[in-house]
Structure formats: C-alpha cells, structure tokens
Amino acid sequence: DAGITQSPRHKVTETGTPVTLRCHQTENHRYMYWYRQDPGHGLRLIHYSYGVKDTDKGEVSDGYSVSRSKTEDFLLTLESATSSQTSVYFCAISDSVWNYGYTFGSGTRLTVV
C-alpha cells in the first residue's frame, strides 16, 4: 500500500526466538498501530503509538513489545515467540486531523514452529 511498508512479508521462526517486525511510513502520520488477524477473531489491537516514544497497550499485548524512535518507523517485537503468535500481522497508520480512516500495510505472515 502506498505510504506504508511492512517487512518482512513472510517469516518462519522457531519457538523461543525473538522476532522483530517493521512498519515504515512515508505519510508523516502521528498514529501507528499493530494488529494481528486470526480466523474467527478478526483484527485485534496489539499496541499503538500516538507519537515518537509514545506507545500504549492494546487488547492482546502480552508477549509483545513495541518501539517508535522515529515518526516513520514502528517496530513490533515478539520477545520469545510461541506457536500461539502464529498469525498475520498488520500495521496501520492514521492522520487524526484530516482523516479518521486507517491505512493498512500489506501484512506480515509469521509462522512459529
């Protein structure tokens, strides 16, 4: 999607290893979000950021941490990956002033074996 890039697109990792997913935006939007998508659960918020170094937990934050040292980058870290964290992870950005809608990235498919 224009203006927002997620990397990697696919990753397979072993249980117990740390994993970092990256979200990069070129829109200079203030708000950034990490969601996970699982069948039957829809999209669930993991963490979000409302500015550089300003982050907060979502509804499924256990086992995840985030960092935002620059406006354009929002990193999601699985501290010690578990099989229950196998999912598709989406990053989203929002400009609160002009547009309440989210723009989503293309997602990262993570498999923990």
Place this chain on the structure above:
Amino acid sequence: QQQVKQSPQSLIVQKGGISIINCAYENTAFDYFPWYQQFPGKGPALLIAIRPDVSEKKEGRFTISFNKSAKQFSLHIMDSQPGDSATYFCAASMSSGTYKYIFGTGTRLKVLA
C-alpha cells in the same frame, strides 16, 4: 462493552443480489463506524464510514444504515458483483483520543457469477 459483534460469518449471494452484513456495539461513546474490505493477501482498505449524526450514507453501490437507538449498523451492497467477493470488517471508534478501532470478526462474502 468494547466488543463489536458482526454477523453473518460468511455469506453467499448471487450476482446482482443484495449483500447485507450487520454489526452491533455496546459502548455508546463510539462515534465513528467504518467498514473495511479485504482481498486475499492484502491489507484491509477503508470502504465507507458513518458518524452517528446521520442514519444512512451511500457511496455508489455501498450503503451504511445506522440505528443509534438499537446500537446497530449494517452494510448493504446493492447489485453485488463477483469482484465484491472479499472479507468485510466493521469497526467502531471514538473520534477523541487515540483513534483506536475495535473491529468485528469479519464476514467472508462470495458473490456467485
């Protein structure tokens, strides 16, 4: 109180028919209700959104109907086309604060040619 309940889970419609997806919420502080469309392998994309000061919003073949007293809203797709086959998510948010969305669990729509 933070949940958004979406139904049905899946829907099959003939080409030219009307597709109807329903959502219900509990938190009366929600004041922004978007619908997202997601194609396989892609991130969700904003389709249409409504604020509770209107009961209906129409954009092309897509209409949101909103019932504030019942705390329900629905997406109607008129003259459904095979290209509309996708997963649809409703969501709810408060326009103040951090613009977090609470998503429904999704509806997989298939339009038969």
